[in-house]
Amino acid sequence: MDYFSNAYFLLIGFVLLSSTVVMPYSVSLSLLAICFSVLYYFKEKKSTIKDKVVIITGCDSGFGNQLARLLDSKGAIVFAGCLDEKSKGALDLKMHCTENLRVVKLNITLDEDVINLCKIIESFLIKSSKELWALVNNAGLNFLGEVEWTPLQLFEKVLNVNMYGTIRMSKAFLPFLRKSQGRLINVTSVKGRLSYPANGPYTMSKHAITTFTDQLRMELKPFNVKVILAEPGNFGGSTGMLLNNERERELEIMWESSSDDVKETYGKEYIFHYLKAIKNSIPTANKDLNLVSMDILKALTAVHPYVRYTTGGSCFFYDYDKLLMNVSPYLPTVLIDYLMTKYCYAGFPNPIKALKIR
Numbered sequence: 372m373d374y375f376s377n378a379y380f381l382l383i384g385f386v387l388l389s390s391t392v393v394m395p396y397s398v399s400l401s402l403l404a405i406c407f408s409v410l411y412y413f414k415e416k417k418s419t420i421k422d423k424v425v426i427i428t429g430c431d432s433g434f435g436n437q438l439a440r441l442l443d444s445k446g447a448i449v450f451a452g453c454l455d456e457k458s459k460g461a462l463d464l465k466m467h468c469t470e471n472l473r474v475v476k477l478n479i480t481l482d483e484d485v486i487n488l489c490k491i492i493e494s495f496l497i498k499s500s501k502e503l504w505a506l507v508n509n510a511g512l513n514f515l516g517e518v519e520w521t522p523l524q525l526f527e528k529v530l531n532v533n534m535y536g537t538i539r540m541s542k543a544f545l546p547f548l549r550k551s552q553g554r555l556i557n558v559t560s561v562k563g564r565l566s567y568p569a570n571g572p573y574t575m576s577k578h579a580i581t582t583f584t585d586q587l588r589m590e591l592k593p594f595n596v597k598v599i600l601a602e603p604g605n606f607g608g609s610t611g612m613l614l615n616n617e618r619e620r621e622l623e624i625m626w627e628s629s630s631d632d633v634k635e636t637y638g639k640e641y642i643f644h645y646l647k648a649i650k651n652s653i654p655t656a657n658k659d660l661n662l663v664s665m666d667i668l669k670a671l672t673a674v675h676p677y678v679r680y681t682t683g684g685s686c687f688f689y690d691y692d693k694l695l696m697n698v699s700p701y702l703p704t705v706l707i708d709y710l711m712t713k714y715c716y717a718g719f720p721n722p723i724k725a726l727k728i729r
């Protein structure tokens with residue numbers, strides 16, 4: 372957890388700065404040290420995940436797969452939802468994890484899959500006389516494409532999984548969590564609080580999840596269910612989200628289905644440059660997905676968890692995406708737009724009929 376992006380740090384820093392007006396630095400600094408120790412103790416106080424029942428969606432690859440292994444190694448009872456039970460990730464989980472981990476087929480866009488999992492969970496809880504401790508909504512699709520040449524069906528496809536799928540899962544399992552006073556954790560992204568060009572449906576779905584989580588946190592407070600957001604930074608290139616051939620197929624679909632006007636305006640070179648951009652972005656991602664799993668583990672075990680766990684990714688010294696997300700509310704939008712455009716369109720050709728150079 373980094374204290375720089377949370378409000379407590381700012382608050383304590385502010386009090387310290389103001390207090391130097393009325394008392395010596397040594398006193399202010401000692402007070403600061405005490406405040407931090409108390410905060411640290413309070414926030415780091417942990418319970419255990421051992422023997423607790425956790426559902427994770429999207430365990431075929433990426434964060435879900437990593438998290439399932441980590442929780443299994445800590446003795447949790449994991450129901451790992453996999454889109455395809457025969458996927459490499461699902462088979463790996465079956466092979467390497469203990470019998471406390473169960474792989475279940477789960478397509479979060481299908482009512483029948485979610486109802487089926489509900490039944491499995493219900494009978495397991497009755498048999499073992501346990502409670503459901505947490506649901507980790509992790510499953511999601513990424514997507515690249517500009518609004519003008521992205522067909523509506525592709526918006527629907529992404530929102531169906533990332534947004535409606537998460538809502539479907541949350542609604543199905545809330546009754547269990549209310550009973551256990553457990554935790555609902557949504558994995559979004561820095562893209563849930565920062566807008567990216569050419570990432571429309573994905574960024575929209577993550578923003579939707581951010582605000583749904585905020586609402587739900589307030590709605591569930593009376594039931595003592597903690598609703599937490601996990602916001603990974605630049606890990607996308609390592610999750611398999613960007614790598615798969617789907618991106619190429621989608622760009623083909625988008626190009627084929629575009630009107631002549633769009634084709635003439637943007638040009639094939641411009642649209643297919645996105646493939647190159649994806650390839651170039653993959654090496655910039657942090658390879659250690661475990662950093663995110665460790666933060667989610669903290670969210671699951673902290674006695675007083677934070678509302679958000681933002682995990683810096685990137686292979687560089689600091690995660691640019693996370694930095695921008697943290698500072699963007701305080702900067703003029705024109706500046707953020709400029710920085711994002713420079714960052715996202717680096718090396719891009721201009722659309723053929725563009726009136727300005729970016």
Ligand SMILES: *[C@@H]1O[C@H](CO)[C@@H](O)[C@H](O)[C@H]1NC(C)=O
Pocket residue numbers: 454455478480481
């Ligand atoms: C998941 O369900 C959707 C229908 O909502 C379907 O289009 C998609 O192919 C399914 N995915 C898999 C991998 O079965």
Ligand SMILES: *[C@@H]1O[C@H](CO)[C@@H](O)[C@H](O)[C@H]1NC(C)=O
Pocket residue numbers: 508533534535537538539541542555556557579580581583584585587598599
């Ligand atoms: C997660 O996000 C979905 C919307 O995408 C929302 O319906 C659900 O309540 C959220 N759950 C939590 C725990 O934030």
